[in-house]
Amino acid sequence: MDLKGKKITVHDMCLRDGMHPKQHQISLDEMKAIAQGLDAAGVPLIEVTHGDGLGGASVNYGFPAHSDEEYLSAVIPLMKNAKVSALLLPGIGTVEHLHMAKDLGVNTIRVATHCTEADVSEQHITEARKLGMDTVGFLMMAHMNSPEGLTKQAKLMESYGANCIYITDSAGYMLPHDIHARVSAIRAALGDDIEIGFHGHHNLSMGVANSIAAINAGATRIDAACAGLGAGAGNTPMEVLIAVCDRMGIETGVDVFGIQDVAEDLVVPIMDFPIRSDRDALTMGYAGVYGSFLLFAKRAEVKYGVSAREILVEMGRRGMVGGQEDMIEDTALTLLKQRQASA
């Protein structure tokens, strides 16, 4: 594989996906310091919002320490070179949230849907494009759709006005050949002016390998999180990805040692627990379960005495998709009832 001279845009997730393991409690000072560190290290694009995107503040997903407005207003004015992106899940966030983000100086909006439901993104993608934003369609849980199926969904998002389409491995389930099949199918089907992106999770420790497979298949935007701070076993660790890209001659513009220092000095110290493939995160990657369910399942385990792993496997068996956090407590209660009935 010769990827020497390829140019990619890396996109940092630790202040958005990293909100999941932080239960959306990152402080404004932590956010500002980390964002400034990433900016100084040369990361060109940084995502900032509630873990579940704009408007995610809720009982279902968790109330954050600060509102999206407060986080975005704190970070954006400090950026020297980096641009800031925001995630929006139709059904949770609305066009009003999109306007708020645009007014605060958000450059890139990422409209996320389940990998078979792209048509719920029309309203938001159309509006973001009209506002002149860098507009990304983000197909989550992409392992649950075939390369052909994803291509159809990607073309819908392209038709609404997205200029970049992401294959999102929300469960950290896919292996490099899965990524290759999906990215190359979409690359072949979309216009040359449309970028392809990849968002990985590290549940099976495949984040970096999958990202390289995506680049090899034509992806030019790669998500990673500094120190891996993200849902499940975290995202692709940014500092590792940058080191690998550097060795392979893939141009990211990010400083190899600078990003290591941000990870070590700023991000690792704010972690509430080590971000690693413990048995629950590993099970998500193994069984293909949405990454953000992790802490909810662990809390249900403590409250109801049903193991998080059992809950996660059952959620996977029932075909639960991103956003169905409410079904974790429901599943725990149902499993508990079944157990009591058979006892």
Added chain:
Amino acid sequence: MSKKIRCAIIGPGNIGTDLLYKIQRSDFLEAVWMVGIDPTSEGLLRAKEMGLKTTADGVDGLLAHIKEDDIRIAFDATSAYVHAENSRKLNELGVLMIDLTPAAIGPFCVPPVNLDDCLSSGAMNVNMVTCGGQATIPLVAAVSQVQPVAYAEIIATAASKSVGPGTRKNIDEFTRTTSSAVEKVGGAKKGKAIIVINPAEPPLMMRDTVHCLVEGEPDQAAITASIHAMIAQVQKYVPGYTLVNGPVFDGNRVSIFMEVEGLGDFLPKYAGNLDIMTAAAARTAEMFAEKLLTQTVA
């Protein structure tokens, strides 16, 4: 039963057709017209076969027949964009409009909570909120009838196959209309609505979760009793409205986990989201019809 109140259905799609099946069973309602815009649409042809008068000229094709056919109630199952015009034209002729779009120009109507108020207000246009609203707002109201609800949040999950192109194109309408009705009808000081679309095969039954944050310690016994009483009310017109888990009490949080199985009239049983809309609309119309019929007799 010799006399029934005569109705028109605008929009011969899934909702309009399912509604037609429900009205066919009614003791108080008679569906006379089905209004569409495409003469080749399956829904119009089906309605014709079932003995209805049909027009493919939209509401304008119906207006001339309102008086001679004594149409008193119209159901609008089209879209929020055309609803206002449809409503204006029919209201002028004295027809009550039951709005199944998210246009929400008339008061919200959630039958077990505020149907009597809607009927006695004299409003000529009532809005059926959204599927998620019909499935959850009764429960928000059940809690707020016991003690103040500072915040209520509903999560509606529908099977992908039961979510039509209209809802998908305007998904923000769902979020906005539902959260507003969670406040206005449910009685929560602040409301939030979330919709999730699940593509699993075979399709999942509609699921609805209600989280209420109450003021003070929740009165568990009273809240539980109120919730069960409300569920029984909804079951009168949606028999498959079922409590799966809860109420769960956790600090000041009250959570209720519901499943909605439809009657399977025209739409499959998993489409409880669509069934609860058409059932609520039919129920609203029946109550209005009953009132009209008693007035006529008196």
